[in-house]
Amino acid sequence: MRTKHIFLAGVAIFAAAAMTSAVPGGGAVTGKVTYEGTPAKQKPIDMSKEPSCAQQHATPISTETVVTGPNNALENVVVYVSAGAPDENTPPSQPVKFDQKGCQYIPHVLAFQVNQTLEIANDDQTSHNIHPLPKTNREWNKSQPPGTPAISEKYDKPEFIPVKCNIHPWMHGNFAVLKNSHFAVTQGGGSFTLPNLPPGKYTVTAWHESYGDQTQEVTISGTETKTVNFVFKAKPY
Amino acid sequence: MRRDKLTRLLMVIIAFLVMPGLASAQEMQSHVGKVTGHSESGKQLFYRYCWGCHGFRGDGNGENWLPTGSFSNPYLNIQPRNFVAASFKCRSTPTGTLPTDEDLYDAIKRGFVMSNMPSWITLTAQNRADLVAFIKTLSPRWKSDKPSEPINVPAEPAVSLESIKHGKELFTKLECWKCHGPEGRGDGPSASTLTDSNDQPIRPYNFAAGSRFKCGASNHDLYKIFMTGLDGTPMPSFADVIKPEDAWDLVHYLRTLQVTHSSPELALWMKSKEGAEIVNAQKIGGTPTGSGIKQ
Numbered sequence: 271m272r273t274k275h276i277f278l279a280g281v282a283i284f285a286a287a288a289m290t291s292a293v294p295g296g297g298a299v300t301g302k303v304t305y306e307g308t309p310a311k312q313k314p315i316d317m318s319k320e321p322s323c324a325q326q327h328a329t330p331i332s333t334e335t336v337v338t339g340p341n342n343a344l345e346n347v348v349v350y351v352s353a354g355a356p357d358e359n360t361p362p363s364q365p366v367k368f369d370q371k372g373c374q375y376i377p378h379v380l381a382f383q384v385n386q387t388l389e390i391a392n393d394d395q396t397s398h399n400i401h402p403l404p405k406t407n408r409e410w411n412k413s414q415p416p417g418t419p420a421i422s423e424k425y426d427k428p429e430f431i432p433v434k435c436n437i438h439p440w441m442h443g444n445f446a447v448l449k450n451s452h453f454a455v456t457q458g459g460g461s462f463t464l465p466n467l468p469p470g471k472y473t474v475t476a477w478h479e480s481y482g483d484q485t486q487e488v489t490i491s492g493t494e495t496k497t498v499n500f501v502f503k504a505k506p507y
Numbered sequence: 508m509r510r511d512k513l514t515r516l517l518m519v520i521i522a523f524l525v526m527p528g529l530a531s532a533q534e535m536q537s538h539v540g541k542v543t544g545h546s547e548s549g550k551q552l553f554y555r556y557c558w559g560c561h562g563f564r565g566d567g568n569g570e571n572w573l574p575t576g577s578f579s580n581p582y583l584n585i586q587p588r589n590f591v592a593a594s595f596k597c598r599s600t601p602t603g604t605l606p607t608d609e610d611l612y613d614a615i616k617r618g619f620v621m622s623n624m625p626s627w628i629t630l631t632a633q634n635r636a637d638l639v640a641f642i643k644t645l646s647p648r649w650k651s652d653k654p655s656e657p658i659n660v661p662a663e664p665a666v667s668l669e670s671i672k673h674g675k676e677l678f679t680k681l682e683c684w685k686c687h688g689p690e691g692r693g694d695g696p697s698a699s700t701l702t703d704s705n706d707q708p709i710r711p712y713n714f715a716a717g718s719r720f721k722c723g724a725s726n727h728d729l730y731k732i733f734m735t736g737l738d739g740t741p742m743p744s745f746a747d748v749i750k751p752e753d754a755w756d757l758v759h760y761l762r763t764l765q766v767t768h769s770s771p772e773l774a775l776w777m778k779s780k781e782g783a784e785i786v787n788a789q790k791i792g793g794t795p796t797g798s799g800i801k802q
Contacts (some may be wrong), residue, residue: 410603436741439700
């Protein structure tokens, strides 16, 4: 009798674990994001109006509307599961960090979850005003002088949000506020991995700030790793 | 048998309680002083007075804004408020939050100087309250967002030279001059690059020009401008970085930048050597052929 109870409890626990969105040791989707064609040339940024930032860059940095890597890799692409996975209403307790350094946003594209805490720091010697421009989330605009504590905020709706600083017009960044934990931002070679996917049919979307988004369907049956590649058409302007 | 009747009675009572809620789901109210506004009445007024600029849906795309259907020839220099997006410039509430009913009422009554939004004092207080109630039906935010609390504005301390001088230090330290310029003339290094949240060019306020602030003319209004930020514009909120006492010092200093507008702050500032020097260097006096020019 007792063994039956223990057995049933074990089954219940196993079932509960299987129903959560991320299953350690589950299947995965991996791939590369590349471009074809010639992307627009990035322009060097003139920071002479802000000497404290200009002197942090031995050579001027460039705009980041299209960032490429070796072998036609396309960086700063947000690859995420847009359908097939349940919405995760409890975000990770760990905050994500967005930094203003050298009058640049680091990282250029920051992906995080709905209601996850975002911490914005100013590591420069000049004031910045952090001004994300959402359309469905609330728009706010806060001044952040040097030496003041990090600003904590969160967004309650999924959205891709451009970020700017009004004082330094060359500063541009992006927030990707997503509904679940299955996302990655391509870095260092255009590759991404979405691990811990339970079996099911998924729609994977790749979003680039200049080239829009593309979707592909993928089915995970067990603990396999499926490969999904995205190719964006580069525009010369 | 008795239990069935009781249950049925309870269901009927509950139905009666719920029904009014369903019927008035679209009806909003506003409360401004002693006046209660109703959105049904406001609707009639909106479609008579407001929609030409603010648009049929209240999204700021009225026919007066884009008569030719493109941005190349807008009749109005500043786009009318988009009530659907519900992000408002002149508020008593923190950045990113909804305004109070009073904020909207004051905006309608005062109008926006230097823009095409007139001062609607021709309408009665009840009319204006009704319009506020109707505006609140145009965006789902009024139902989904928690009502926001106005910021706490402490009593204004007396104007003094120390207050003005401290305000001057804050103006430099907080880098207001980056946009507003060192004399507050709207000619700072970043001024010409500013765009609002619709990517339209926008200029920072020019204190020396002396026009009223868009969000009101008093010191209290000026305090709220930089402590709540002007949402939708480059002007951020400094609420997290200025202490309330310091904020009043900045208000007093900003009044001395309005060199063509007489105020107690400017009068006191002119009495000091430092202030007189700065203001006289800026003051635009006389006409090219008049007697005000110092030779």
